[in-house]
Amino acid sequence: MTPYALVLAPFETLDFMRTALVACLALALSNGVVGTLLVLRRMSMDADVLGHAVMPGAAIGFLFGGPSPTWLSVGGLVSGLAVGMLADLMAQGRGRDDSGLVAFYLLALSFGVVLVTWRGSNIDVVRVLFGTVLSIDHRSLLQIAAATTAILLLVAALYRPLAVASFDPVFLRAVGARVPYRTIFTSLVVLALVSSFQAFGTLLAIGPMLLPAAAAQCWGFGAAGSMALASAFGLLASIAGLLISYHANLPSGPAIILAAGCLLTASMVITRIIHRASATIGSSA
Amino acid sequence: MSSDARIELRDVTVRHGRCIALEGISGAFAGGSLTAVVGANGTGKSTLLGVIAGTIRPSTGTVLRAVDERPAYLPQVISIDIGYPLTVAELIALGGWREFGSFWAPGVAVIEAAAEAARTVGLSGHLHRRIGQLSVGQLQRALFARLILQDASMILLDEPFASVDAQTIEVLLDRIEHWHRQGRTVIVVLHDLGLVRSQFPDTLVLAQRCIAWGPTASALAALAA
Numbered sequence: 001m002t003p004y005a006l007v008l009a010p011f012e013t014l015d016f017m018r019t020a021l022v023a024c025l026a027l028a029l030s031n032g033v034v035g036t037l038l039v040l041r042r043m044s045m046d047a048d049v050l051g052h053a054v055m056p057g058a059a060i061g062f063l064f065g066g067p068s069p070t071w072l073s074v075g076g077l078v079s080g081l082a083v084g085m086l087a088d089l090m091a092q093g094r095g096r097d098d099s100g101l102v103a104f105y106l107l108a109l110s111f112g113v114v115l116v117t118w119r120g121s122n123i124d125v126v127r128v129l130f131g132t133v134l135s136i137d138h139r140s141l142l143q144i145a146a147a148t149t150a151i152l153l154l155v156a157a158l159y160r161p162l163a164v165a166s167f168d169p170v171f172l173r174a175v176g177a178r179v180p181y182r183t184i185f186t187s188l189v190v191l192a193l194v195s196s197f198q199a200f201g202t203l204l205a206i207g208p209m210l211l212p213a214a215a216a217q218c219w220g221f222g223a224a225g226s227m228a229l230a231s232a233f234g235l236l237a238s239i240a241g242l243l244i245s246y247h248a249n250l251p252s253g254p255a256i257i258l259a260a261g262c263l264l265t266a267s268m269v270i271t272r273i274i275h276r277a278s279a280t281i282g283s284s285a
Numbered sequence: 286m287s288s289d290a291r292i293e294l295r296d297v298t299v300r301h302g303r304c305i306a307l308e309g310i311s312g313a314f315a316g317g318s319l320t321a322v323v324g325a326n327g328t329g330k331s332t333l334l335g336v337i338a339g340t341i342r343p344s345t346g347t348v349l350r351a352v353d354e355r356p357a358y359l360p361q362v363i364s365i366d367i368g369y370p371l372t373v374a375e376l377i378a379l380g381g382w383r384e385f386g387s388f389w390a391p392g393v394a395v396i397e398a399a400a401e402a403a404r405t406v407g408l409s410g411h412l413h414r415r416i417g418q419l420s421v422g423q424l425q426r427a428l429f430a431r432l433i434l435q436d437a438s439m440i441l442l443d444e445p446f447a448s449v450d451a452q453t454i455e456v457l458l459d460r461i462e463h464w465h466r467q468g469r470t471v472i473v474v475l476h477d478l479g480l481v482r483s484q485f486p487d488t489l490v491l492a493q494r495c496i497a498w499g500p501t502a503s504a505l506a507a508l509a510a
């Protein structure tokens with residue numbers, strides 16, 4: 001097989017592959033930025049729970065409008081935001097409660113599956129849980145592009161307080177910043193999760209957000225550099241995953257997540273080797 | 286509120302759920318005073334500083350300020366996540382937050398002031414290092430440099446000498462004395478009573494309630510009693 005047939009032909013000849021690639025590019029941009037902030041704020045577990053908080057709302061959206069991306073997104077956004085606000089309020093009142101988070105995660109998932117199965121089929125359940133990146137239409141693409149634009153603009157405008165809130169929240173309060181930046185950030189995460197939802201489903205939506213960001217984090221760049229690298233890794237994983245999915249006839253969402261996992265593993269191994277080599281050179285010098 | 290008071294507390298109580306962190310604190314910190322806050326662990330010292338800084342809201346009681354200005358507040362070092370990829374220069378420049386605000390990057394004047402503040406605390410050669418690469422003492426020096434940039438008339442320090450070497454304590458004490466000479470109001474939470482006796486004219490002894498508040502010798506005598 002020629003390199004052209006392996007890499008370029010699927011995107012050149014098939015409209016749904018091109019649409020999926022553009023959607024993945026948009027998602028890689030927003031996920032790279034939000035995912036990096038998530039990793040830096042050590043909120044990966046919270047984001048995973050938020051990913052499942054989208055499920056009941058999306059299921060209610062499914063009851064109203066069937067498998068319409070708009071209804072699923074609106075429902076997911078409402079329930080994700082509601083749970084995010086609730087979690088923020090609880091976090092202000094007392095310490096982190098892991099068992100509560102896990103309980104919520106299980107209940108949200110089960111409730112969503114029951115609702116979708118009630119009115120739909122097993123195929124609908126699989127679609128909601130794992131997404132269908134290859135069935136993204138132009139309307140969904142516009143929704144993803146709009147969400148990505150909003151996320152990038154908001155992070156660009158609020159980067160400094162969002163960053164300070166993550167490493168020194170007391171300083172931010174002490175200088176009189178009364179804006180609820182934690183809630184704003186939670187809303188950004190929910191928006192990013194909902195825009196990933198159709199492509200990757202509620203179970204995997206957190207994957208393209210966290211895995212490329214965690215891989216970028218290994219390289220030790222500053223926050224802006226890590227965001228750019230996470231977006232690049234996200235795009236690379238998407239291209240690789242789409243091609244693997246096309247040539248091997250595998251589900252596209254999991255293939256993209258596995259490709260991102262390979263990038264994370266490679267980043268961990270390579271950076272560890274580099275650190276050891278530089279430490280050896282340093283000690284012998 | 287008396288005319289020379291910088292900040293006055295009136296019957297301030299703070300509850301965390303059923304637990305009382307601070308109970309019925311009343312009194313005033315005079316402008317230009319240098320006060321140590323002492324007491325055993327868990328007696329409300331950090332809570333008191335949080336109330337004065339405005340980061341903790343009292344459950345009951347009021348806090349009166351002479352001017353509408355935020356104090357510069359240094360919480361315990363453990364409250365800062367040093368894993369964030371931030372350089373020393375960027376950390377110190379945050380002290381100019383009042384000038385550049387939430388939406389803008391620090392200007393040239395703030396960056397130059399940050400470099401000057403780093404020189405003052407002996408961190409000139411570390412400006413481009415990540416904060417995670419600093420020792421506890423160096424991080425504390427960087428946070429003092431950030432306080433210098435904040436240029437506030439009231440400065441609150443929560444256990445600034447914890448896990449810090451003697452040389453760094455000397456540098457930080459020198460800075461505290463400098464602020465006191467400039468007429469700023471400085472309130473410091475401390476455990477080292479020897480240091481309190483030798484360096485701090487006034488002392489507040491806490492055990493959830495106010496045990497003693499006044500000149501250090503008499504306040505510490507009440508603590509011993």
